[in-house]
Amino acid sequence: MTPTRGTAERPLARAVPYLTGGLLLLGAAVVCSVAIGSKALGVGETLQALTGAGVDESATIVREVRLPRTLLGLVTGAALGVAGALIQALTRNPLADPGILGVSAGAGFSVTLGVAFLGLTGVQAHLWLAFLGAAAVTVLVYLVGALGRSGTNPTRLVLVGVALSAVLAGIQSGLTLLNPRVLDGMRAWAAGSLAGSDPEATRHVIPFVLAGLALAVWVAPAFNAVAMGEDLSRSLGVNLTVVRVLTVAAVTLLTGGATALAGPIMFLGLMVAHIARYVAGPDHRWILPVSLLLGPLVLLSADVLARVVVWPGELPVGVVTAFLGAPLLIVLIRHRGPT
Amino acid sequence: MRLLRRPLTAAVGAFAATLFLVGCTASPAAxxxxxxxxxxxxxxxxxxxxxxxxxxxxxxxxxxxxxxxxxxxxxxxxxxxxxxxxxxxxxxxxxxxxxxxxxxxxxxxxxxxxxxxxxxxxxxxxxxxxxxxxxxxxxxxxxxxxxxxxxxxxxxxxxxxxxxxxxxxxxxxxxxxxxxxxxxxxxxxxxxxxxxLREELPGLDGGTYLYGQARAGVAVMVVAKDNLTAKFMSGLGLVPLPAVANLRGKGSVPGTIDVSYEQAGLFEDADVLFMTYQSDQYRQQFEKDPVVGKLGIMKSRYVPLDIEVATALQAPNVVAVPWLLDRLRDGLGKVSARRTGS
The missing domain is CATH 3.40.50.1980 (Nitrogenase molybdenum iron protein domain)
Incomplete structure (x- = not known):
């Protein structure tokens, strides 16, 4: 790519076209998300529905279905995109995703427990359960990962995260099989869909996602040092513990919030972080903003596809992201090499 | 969220298939x-x-x-x-x-x-x-x-x-x-x-119905004529609403068609809308959906069915039929009333 690639001092001038292009594409995705759906509406009809005071069916579809759904896509897409980039940076593992440290597993497990034993349903309950589970498991992963003489390191964290995810998944599937009511309670949530979004719930989650994004922005510069390895980053004056704790907090807020709203959406974090690194190079000060744009761009595009590919029905967007994510990942790895 | 993927999907699939008419394609020995x-x-x-x-x-x-x-x-x-x-x-x-x-x-x-x-x-x-x-x-x-x-x-x-x-x-x-x-x-x-029942409720003949199961953002509607639910309804004189039955496309389950809630306006003309749900949350999502919730049919001719009725309706056996008719009587009465103007 460019001669400056690989250095921390990437000139702003080089990033501007990427960010501008990303913004334009995101704008186009938002327009598509408002204009395209199962029910075909003309351009004029859509504009009238957006601007007019009508209460007819097209106004309902545009204003009460597609706009909230688009907002939900923006919020969850941004959250999952940035969470993916953060996790990959923290673990220095390009194949990591928000599931790898047990964050998603913790969130899902906690929601299952809440549904099974407390009978809690609805986004509000799921949100707090998801945060609680994500945070608890992340702390546990850290404590277990820090045991032993060598202290915490990314590889050990990943191993503990994966092992714990497997244990929690096992218990969770046992619970859902023993108690079919849990399965029923979680069915709508587990679909990974932007359909039927409740704007109230989205509004409730936005502050948490914003907090997560703010933390991400704060820790981003340190990741360039982290990428050089623990010893070197320490010698550069980076407090690794602080970086890790802040990153984990950010990932918890972002993944917990997005998962509580839309359920599990596979591959998005993984996919977005990869494309972001491909586009922006290794500088995390650019990877994060690019991920922030790419997350909603990919999610909204996938959702628009989800609305039309099985017309007159719809697919949960999670199905589309998984379908797109896996082959794209293979292409990226083949193209770039397993770095 | 890898934890949810396999066990849940498998179990959800099993439950979904159970609740709702399978079998149109299951033909081990033809x-x-x-x-x-x-x-x-x-x-x-x-x-x-x-x-x-x-x-x-x-x-x-x-x-x-x-x-x-x-x-x-x-x-x-x-x-x-x-x-x-x-x-x-x-x-x-x-x-x-x-x-x-x-x-x-x-x-x-x-x-x-x-x-x-x-x-x-x-x-x-x-x-x-x-x-x-x-x-x-x-x-x-x-x-x-x-x-x-x-x-x-x-x-x-x-x-x-x-x-x-x-x-x-x-x-x-x-x-x-x-x-x-x-x-x-x-x-x-x-x-x-x-x-x-057909004598008691005149006007059922030629009446239109929709029967579906609500899922994430879509209603899975029965449309095939050779399906046992559709045959039962046709025995009462009812036909699936043509506006939905004639849509192109495939359903999640054989003999059905998935209809996005954005298209719910199509449901409006049915004489009765029977719906069943895999969970309360799906029911709430359906009833509170901005497009669905504003339909006139939801106020006058919408009949939610519980899980036992849905199970019986999947393959109505002769013992279940009198009970089933009793449970559907309200909905069928709405068809009769609408068509006879009573």
Whole structure:
């Protein structure tokens, strides 16, 4: 790519076209998300529905279905995109995703427990359960990962995260099989869909996602040092513990919030972080903003596809992201090499 | 969220398929069967043709294990000694405590309750049945069929799951139990119940209905004419609303079509909208959806159906029909009222 690639001092001038292009594409995705759906509406009809005071069916579809759904896509897409980039940076593992440290597993497990034993349903309950589970498991992963003489390191964290995810998944599937009511309670949530979004719930989650994004922005510069390895980053004056704790907090807020709203959406974090690194190079000060744009761009595009590919029905967007994510990942790895 | 992917998807799939009409494509043996062989005065020994081969019942069976809802309902109504029975779907899914079907006289104890989602061969073997009825056993496969056949003769479907009508199924069960005449009477009773309702509610003929299950952002609507639910409705004179039935596209389940809630405006013209739900959350999502919620039909002609009604409607057996008509009467009354202007 460019001669400056690989250095921390990437000139702003080089990033501007990427960010501008990303913004334009995101704008186009938002327009598509408002204009395209199962029910075909003309351009004029859509504009009238957006601007007019009508209460007819097209106004309902545009204003009460597609706009909230688009907002939900923006919020969850941004959250999952940035969470993916953060996790990959923290673990220095390009194949990591928000599931790898047990964050998603913790969130899902906690929601299952809440549904099974407390009978809690609805986004509000799921949100707090998801945060609680994500945070608890992340702390546990850290404590277990820090045991032993060598202290915490990314590889050990990943191993503990994966092992714990497997244990929690096992218990969770046992619970859902023993108690079919849990399965029923979680069915709508587990679909990974932007359909039927409740704007109230989205509004409730936005502050948490914003907090997560703010933390991400704060820790981003340190990741360039982290990428050089623990010893070197320490010698550069980076407090690794602080970086890790802040990153984990950010990932918890972002993944917990997005998962509580839309359920599990596979591959998005993984996919977005990869494309972001491909586009922006290794500088995390650019990877994060690019991920922030790419997350909603990919999610909204996938959702628009989800609305039309099985017309007159719809697919949960999670199905589309998984379908797109896996082959794209293979292409990226083949193209770039397993770095 | 890898944790949710496999176990949940598998279980959700199993539940979904159970709740809602499968079987239009399930046809393990499509060849035309040879005429059934009868021997002896009481009809026994009797050979029946199953999808996976012939089976011979040597003498009139006494101890019966029933693996499908029609099997329990018909066998019990014929006075058979049911020693093992599948439990109601409501009790499997944790919605109710009652393992008896709501339209069946509670089975006399002792009865061993079986999980319809998971046929336990060993459990069935301990019951020492003389015959195993599985004409509507939706989780049966060839391998399990062979294992069960080693325990006792298995009477399953002739062609495929949910391919035979309720009356045909009842007559088949009656034949297997040596109670064919009584089975015919059950069929007549069911047909009389339908005729009586059609007389009571004029205007059903040519009326339009929609029957669907709500899922994430879509309603899975019954449209195929050869599906047992559609046949039952057509027996009442009703047809699926053409505006939906004629949509191109495929449903999540054979014989259905998935309709996005954005398209819910299409539902408006139906004379009645029956809906069923896999969970309360799906019901809330459907009813609160901005497009669905504003439909006139939701205020006047929308009838949510509970899980037992939905299960019975999936393959209406002759014993269930009078009960089913009673549960649908309100909705059907709306069709009649709308069409006769009363």
């Amino acid at each position: 060849e035309a069967p040879a005429p059934e062989v009868k021997a002896g005065q009481g009809g026994f020994p009797l050979t029946l043709h199953n999808a996976w081969g012939d089976v011979t019942i040597q003498k009139e069976p006494r101890r019966v294990v029933a693996l499908g809802y029609s099997d329990v309902a018909v066998a019990s109504a014929l006075g058979a000694e049911v020693v093992g029975s599948v439990q109601s779907f409501g009790s499997v899914s944790g919605l109710s405590q009652d393992r008896n079907l709501p339209y069946v006289t509670p089975l006399p104890e002792p009865v061993t309750w079986l999980n319809p989602m998971d046929i336990n061969v060993e459990q069935i073997a301990t019951l020492k049945p003389d015959v195993i009825l599985a004409t509507a056993a939706y989780s049966l496969n060839e391998q399990t069929y062979e294992l069960l056949n080693d325990i006792a003769p298995v009477v399953t479907y002739e062609k495929g799951l949910y391919q035979a009508s309720g009356p045909d199924e009842a007559r088949r069960i009656g034949r297997a139990l040596g109670k064919e005449t009584a089975a015919r009477e059950l069929v007549t009773k069911s047909e009389q119940a339908v005729s009586a």
